[in-house]
Amino acid sequence: MMRLRKQLSAALLAALLSAIAFLWATPFLWTLVASFRPESAGSADMASLLPDLHPTLENFRNALDSGTFGLYYVNTIIVVAGVLAVQCVTVSLAGYAFARLRFPGRDFLFYAFLLQLMLVPPALIVPNLRTVVDLGLYDTLPGVMAPYFASAFGTFLMRQTFLALPRDFEEAAAIDGAPWWAIIWYVLLPMAKPGLVAFAIVSITAHWNEFLWPLMVINSPSNQTLTIGLASFAMGAEGGKEWGVLAAGTLLVMAPLAVAFVAFQRRFVDSFVFSGVKG
Amino acid sequence: MSVAGATGIFDSVQRSSAMAASARRRRMRLLPYVLLAPSLLFLGLFTYLPVARVVVESLYDKPHGTGAATSFVGLGNYARVLSDPAFHKAALNNLVYAVGVLVPTLVLALAFALAVQRSTRFSAVLRTVFFFPSLVPLVAAASLFFFIFLPGVGLLDYYLAKLGLHGPNWLGDSDVALWSIIGLTVWKNAGYYMLFYIAGLQNVPRDTVEAAMIDGANAWQRLRFVILPALAPTTAFVTVIALIQLLTSVDHVIVLTRGGPSNATNLLLYYIFQSAHENFEYGKAAAATLISVAVLLAISFGSLRIMERGARGNG
Amino acid sequence: MTIVTRLGMGALALTFATAALPAWAQTKIEFFFPVPVEGKLAREMTRLTKLYNESQKGVEVTAVYTGGYDDTKLKAQAAAKAGKPPSVVLMSANFLVDLKLSGDILPLEPMLKADETTRDDYLKDFWPALHANAVVDGELYGVPFHNSTPLLYYNVEHFKEAGIDPAKPPRTWVELVDAAKKLTKGDRYGFLMPAGYDYLGWLMEALSMSNGGRYFNEEYGGEVYYDQPSMLGAARFVEDLIFKHKVMPQGVTEAGGVSTQFFAGKASMVLLSTGSLSFIRENMKQAYDVAFVPKNVRNAVPIGGASLVMFAGQSEDSKKAGWKFIKWLTTPETLGGWSRFTGYFAPRKSSYDKPEMKEFIAKNPDAKVALDQLPYAKPWFATYQTVAVRKALEDEIQAMMNGKKKADQAVKDAQKKADELMRPYVEQTSLKLP
Numbered sequence A: 001m002m003r004l005r006k007q008l009s010a011a012l013l014a015a016l017l018s019a020i021a022f023l024w025a026t027p028f029l030w031t032l033v034a035s036f037r038p039e040s041a042g043s044a045d046m047a048s049l050l051p052d053l054h055p056t057l058e059n060f061r062n063a064l065d066s067g068t069f070g071l072y073y074v075n076t077i078i079v080v081a082g083v084l085a086v087q088c089v090t091v092s093l094a095g096y097a098f099a100r101l102r103f104p105g106r107d108f109l110f111y112a113f114l115l116q117l118m119l120v121p122p123a124l125i126v127p128n129l130r131t132v133v134d135l136g137l138y139d140t141l142p143g144v145m146a147p148y149f150a151s152a153f154g155t156f157l158m159r160q161t162f163l164a165l166p167r168d169f170e171e172a173a174a175i176d177g178a179p180w181w182a183i184i185w186y187v188l189l190p191m192a193k194p195g196l197v198a199f200a201i202v203s204i205t206a207h208w209n210e211f212l213w214p215l216m217v218i219n220s221p222s223n224q225t226l227t228i229g230l231a232s233f234a235m236g237a238e239g240g241k242e243w244g245v246l247a248a249g250t251l252l253v254m255a256p257l258a259v260a261f262v263a264f265q266r267r268f269v270d271s272f273v274f275s276g277v278k279g
Numbered sequence B: 001m002s003v004a005g006a007t008g009i010f011d012s013v014q015r016s017s018a019m020a021a022s023a024r025r026r027r028m029r030l031l032p033y034v035l036l037a038p039s040l041l042f043l044g045l046f047t048y049l050p051v052a053r054v055v056v057e058s059l060y061d062k063p064h065g066t067g068a069a070t071s072f073v074g075l076g077n078y079a080r081v082l083s084d085p086a087f088h089k090a091a092l093n094n095l096v097y098a099v100g101v102l103v104p105t106l107v108l109a110l111a112f113a114l115a116v117q118r119s120t121r122f123s124a125v126l127r128t129v130f131f132f133p134s135l136v137p138l139v140a141a142a143s144l145f146f147f148i149f150l151p152g153v154g155l156l157d158y159y160l161a162k163l164g165l166h167g168p169n170w171l172g173d174s175d176v177a178l179w180s181i182i183g184l185t186v187w188k189n190a191g192y193y194m195l196f197y198i199a200g201l202q203n204v205p206r207d208t209v210e211a212a213m214i215d216g217a218n219a220w221q222r223l224r225f226v227i228l229p230a231l232a233p234t235t236a237f238v239t240v241i242a243l244i245q246l247l248t249s250v251d252h253v254i255v256l257t258r259g260g261p262s263n264a265t266n267l268l269l270y271y272i273f274q275s276a277h278e279n280f281e282y283g284k285a286a287a288a289t290l291i292s293v294a295v296l297l298a299i300s301f302g303s304l305r306i307m308e309r310g311a312r313g314n315g
Numbered sequence C: 001m002t003i004v005t006r007l008g009m010g011a012l013a014l015t016f017a018t019a020a021l022p023a024w025a026q027t028k029i030e031f032f033f034p035v036p037v038e039g040k041l042a043r044e045m046t047r048l049t050k051l052y053n054e055s056q057k058g059v060e061v062t063a064v065y066t067g068g069y070d071d072t073k074l075k076a077q078a079a080a081k082a083g084k085p086p087s088v089v090l091m092s093a094n095f096l097v098d099l100k101l102s103g104d105i106l107p108l109e110p111m112l113k114a115d116e117t118t119r120d121d122y123l124k125d126f127w128p129a130l131h132a133n134a135v136v137d138g139e140l141y142g143v144p145f146h147n148s149t150p151l152l153y154y155n156v157e158h159f160k161e162a163g164i165d166p167a168k169p170p171r172t173w174v175e176l177v178d179a180a181k182k183l184t185k186g187d188r189y190g191f192l193m194p195a196g197y198d199y200l201g202w203l204m205e206a207l208s209m210s211n212g213g214r215y216f217n218e219e220y221g222g223e224v225y226y227d228q229p230s231m232l233g234a235a236r237f238v239e240d241l242i243f244k245h246k247v248m249p250q251g252v253t254e255a256g257g258v259s260t261q262f263f264a265g266k267a268s269m270v271l272l273s274t275g276s277l278s279f280i281r282e283n284m285k286q287a288y289d290v291a292f293v294p295k296n297v298r299n300a301v302p303i304g305g306a307s308l309v310m311f312a313g314q315s316e317d318s319k320k321a322g323w324k325f326i327k328w329l330t331t332p333e334t335l336g337g338w339s340r341f342t343g344y345f346a347p348r349k350s351s352y353d354k355p356e357m358k359e360f361i362a363k364n365p366d367a368k369v370a371l372d373q374l375p376y377a378k379p380w381f382a383t384y385q386t387v388a389v390r391k392a393l394e395d396e397i398q399a400m401m402n403g404k405k406k407a408d409q410a411v412k413d414a415q416k417k418a419d420e421l422m423r424p425y426v427e428q429t430s431l432k433l434p
Helices: A002-035 A058-066 A069-100 A106-118 A121-134 A141-148 A152-164 A168-175 A180-191 A193-208 A212-217 A226-234 A243-263 A265-278 B003-057 B076-082 B085-115 B121-135 B138-148 B155-162 B177-202 B206-214 B219-230 B232-248 B251-256 B268-277 B282-314 C003-024 C039-055 C069-081 C093-101 C109-114 C119-123 C128-134 C156-162 C173-183 C199-210 C229-243 C255-263 C274-283 C316-329 C332-342 C349-353 C355-363 C365-372 C386-401 C407-428
Strands: C027-033 C059-065 C088-092 C143-148 C150-155 C189-192 C267-273 C288-291 C304-310
Touching: A002 A058, A002 A243, A002 B121, A002 B138, A002 B155, A002 B177, A058 A243, A069 A106, A069 A141, A069 A152, A069 A180, A069 A193, A069 A226, A069 B003, A106 A152, A106 B003, A106 B282, A121 A141, A121 A212, A121 B003, A121 B232, A121 B268, A121 B282, A141 A212, A141 B003, A152 A193, A168 A180, A180 A193, A193 A243, A212 A226, A226 A243, A226 B138, A243 A265, A243 B121, A243 B138, B003 B282, B076 B282, B085 B121, B085 B177, B085 B232, B085 B268, B121 B177, B138 B155, B138 B177, B138 B251, B177 B232, B177 B251, B206 B219, B219 B232, B232 B268, B232 B282, B251 B268, B268 B282, C027 C039, C027 C069, C027 C316, C039 C059, C039 C316, C039 C332, C059 C316, C069 C088, C069 C093, C088 C093, C088 C316, C093 C128, C093 C304, C093 C386, C109 C119, C128 C143, C143 C274, C143 C332, C150 C156, C150 C199, C150 C274, C156 C173, C156 C267, C173 C189, C173 C229, C173 C267, C189 C255, C199 C229, C199 C267, C199 C386, C229 C386, C229 C407, C255 C267, C255 C274, C267 C274, C274 C332, C274 C365, C288 C365, C304 C316, C316 C332, C332 C349, C332 C355, C349 C355, C355 C365, C386 C407
Parallel strands: C027 C059, C027 C088, C189 C267
Antiparallel strands: C088 C304, C143 C304, C150 C267, C150 C288
């Protein structure tokens, strides 16, 4: 009797979960279906989740036409990679300083870093834009990247990571006469790889998806990122919308991260978990 | 060589190695600052300089396009902001938004985490489905939801109609619009925080749970008395991150409603954005920024206190 | 060949080479444009720009699609503030006063003088209704590119079904309510109008004008007339449509939603721009027709659309290049082609004398209705801080459409907010006394 009850409740739970999962996935299912549906801006059935019998690539062609998606991809990759590259340097150095060194003003500087966690660039968008203009970086990709080069989140993450590493290796290396940069590069960083990977994934995802800041900094279409390109799609005003094209465009923007996620699912999840545990 | 000479050489060798040692010590003293310099440079430029600028700018007023000069107004801008009904609405909306997103998100995140704990194929699929929305840019999600919320033929209304129900005007009804935005945000974020809870769950001491089971506690009681307390630090962490995110992302408002209808979805950051870029009221925007930043800091410090207490409690 | 001849040829060659240099030293300019209706128009504009670039070597234009009208203003001004103003912008026709006051745009008088023509001569070919929005303080600031008026689109099949003669669409507000009541049934509404930002302000202007009034002071950017009887009546009319006659749904529907509802047969009559004409023609499966905006006191509608302006802060070369591009874009043939493609009407009278246009109008009588309404067209509202002042009204009307306020209170609050917004300007002008 208990067995049956348990099996029933387990089955019920599974059914409930599946229903919720289906609900959760509905927007994406629609995007998938709609992007292949032939253009019919006004058909009353365009919300249908059942795929059309004559799928077409027309929407993708129109989406690619409307925006230079190839260029957007390149720009986005440049921004994401650029930010990450500099961040790796700054957070490793700063993380090491906080983790292993003792110096006057350490606590004060630590709080200074902490503040940046809250004062994210979008919150200070108006003055930051002014600074970027003053530096001559308006409408450039470096202008988009610059505010993120220092990362309090990354610094804390690396600090936690380093703190958790046993000191024996460093001490051995120090006795052997290795200078600090050699210790960091050859000893600590290899052991801190999981932390770095976790940070990299968080950073890449965050900057791939960023919108407001690049929107304000960038003007020329040649410098636009994927999110800006997609938004100009979605924000047309006076009249109607081509929903199929919008769906296709959205798919194009989501695709790389989606593919990467499916391929590296384990890594992705583990790294978020890792940053959560240590955070 | 005389002994004196030898001693002299020995002395000078000692002195030079002492000098080298002190030089090295000096370098070591400077090292932390050298290491922190690059980060501090950018922090200064893009966090602290802006704050300083904002403080200064908030004290002046330059009326746009009238040819009048910039004038010092002291706290005048703050008074204008605090008496602006649009600001009140934005602040109120942000509060409702924050709570309205945070609570369901936390509950769902925990629920999902509990559901996908086991490493079955099914759980892996569930995990993917729940997590996926957070990978997508908020702008993309907003564009999709524009269609979903479309009156009459959009996804929601289409399927509601099949069930014989009639939905409200999701984005055009000022009572409902904010909740639609909240719904979108919950959908997007729950999966992300689920991962943190998955990690947190792994840290729940197995023996305590088993002890509770032996004592005859059912699932609910185990949840309430063992698991939830053990998850306190995770919850605190997620709350802080979520609150920061909630106060600083308005992409969906920009794409879907532009603050409307009649300020029903105006949020603090959007109010600032509008003041600065549509109305060119920079002094007012600066004052509003400072007020919002103060709120942000208060919340963060408050939650950090709690987090620290929790972390200390858990060792 | 003798040495002299060789030298001579060399000199000649050198002269040609240096003469050709300016052609190589291309002026690059940026052209910001909004596309209010749909993506197809953005693609067409990009194609036109490419055509221009290929047709000559002196100027290379980069066309930047900048979203809707409000967004384009935002982006252009942000770019100017950062020191990189665009050369030419297709700006909503009613932003010219605002932009001139803030010093963002250049007067086009010097360009006219360089072309040895006068403002009156230049504008002669443009429809009279468009002049007021293109001229600020007696100087030409913009060249109209595409224009629109609101139109009443109606579903012919619904009309027949409800027993209304499709050849006799409602001409007055009374007839409109009458027809809408007959057409509303089930989940179908008799009437629907867009109420999102920018559109709502335009349509309220149309309604208050049809009610005998003026939305704003055409000659002075510091006065609007929200709480006067004409606007009050228009607001009450909209309120009644929703709550008393129940022919329009409660809440705010964006333009995209309105056209979608029209296509899906969920709204029988909609008030939309002539700019949507092509879009609707292509996507409406059922028979439909268009009519004037119904009147209460008189037939009057605001124009809509956009004009080409030039931003301040550019070099002389850039100005020359921009003006050349503007002239190319505004030939009667180009304007006519764009009009046929989009549904906007061409701002030049001469465009309609061309055979392609005559043929098009003959085949598409709905385009003719838009043209017929032109004699009743008046300037689009343009004031100091146009967007904010407009939103002051829109926010209140939106609240009214959601049942939060009564019409009388809404227009009163709107007037108060608008007055406060315009106060800095007013205090520097009419309230600045010795």
